[in-house]
Amino acid sequence: MKKVQTALTIAGTDPTGGAGIQADLKSFEERCVYGMSVVTSVVAQNTQGVSLIHHQPIDMINEQLACVFDDIQPDAIKTGMIATEEMMLLISDYLEQYPDIPYVLDPVMVATSGDVLMEESSRAVIRDVLIPKATLVTPNLKEARLLLDRSITTVEEMAEAAKDLVHVLGASAAVVKGGHLTDEATDVFYDGKDTRYLTKERIKTKHTHGTGCTYSAVITAELAKGQGVFNAASLGKAFIHDAIFYGIDLGHGNGPTNHFGYRLKGVPNDIKICEKIREGERS
């Protein structure tokens, strides 16, 4: 039988499928990597916002982690929403036991909708305990500002921030995502040696729910397949661009991205055509 690479996401949920664990699993699948998931918090949310959050008891998170690691060791790990210090310390224990598994840390703090997904008091723990274990940390501007405790208002300052995430906070590499800082969607990558810019045209849309989750999940899948960190980040950038570009108009708020968008390259933005292509592929 063919060996398939595996990736584990440790994160919160989104029942509408655009963000969190659901987005991560879809992204792993799109990159042909076998996806596994450990739920930290069950989040009642949709494209309009979060209505209720239920944190899993710490024993339950531990048990889920044990079930995965005792049976199918992941080739790469990502974390998304980790709300509390207790959860972070538990996850840190597992990461310490498996230091050779690539680890992507998406430091989720606040959703696009503005809802808080991480306790403010835990910020120091993510910074001091988890970031030093990360192969790659992927903050957006807001998260980078909070982690480094300073304002970041230019692309030059993003580059400085990426360097400090590595040299001061201890990540092996960092991508600082540009948010709406420039007309282009520019992210700055730094790996301890080189600073590189990942730039794509900014798409005018409000449908960006789950972009950060999807981006970091694709990077994780690529690392699971043995790609280098910069190549994985470049592929993640191309994937998320297509997922936004070939958007799907779902929900009443900030809708999700199209996780199979990159398959639609070169054809009009029409899901029915996607179905025809798939039929065509089968015949």
Ligand SMILES: Nc1ncnc2c1ncn2[C@@H]1O[C@H](COP(=O)(O)OP(=O)(O)OP(=O)(O)O)[C@@H](O)[C@H]1O
């Ligand atoms: N409208 C858009 N057009 C093109 N790329 C986008 C757009 N919105 C987000 N992206 C890209 O998607 C990736 C993940 O985005 P994410 O939402 O985590 O970061 P962000 O856009 O920097 O954050 P925020 O929107 O919370 O400020 C990044 O590469 C970002 O540049």
Ligand SMILES: Cc1ncc(COP(=O)(O)O)c(N)n1
């Ligand atoms: C469980 C969970 N994790 C992360 C996000 C952030 O997603 P985004 O900020 O891209 O909407 C979210 N909304 N829900």
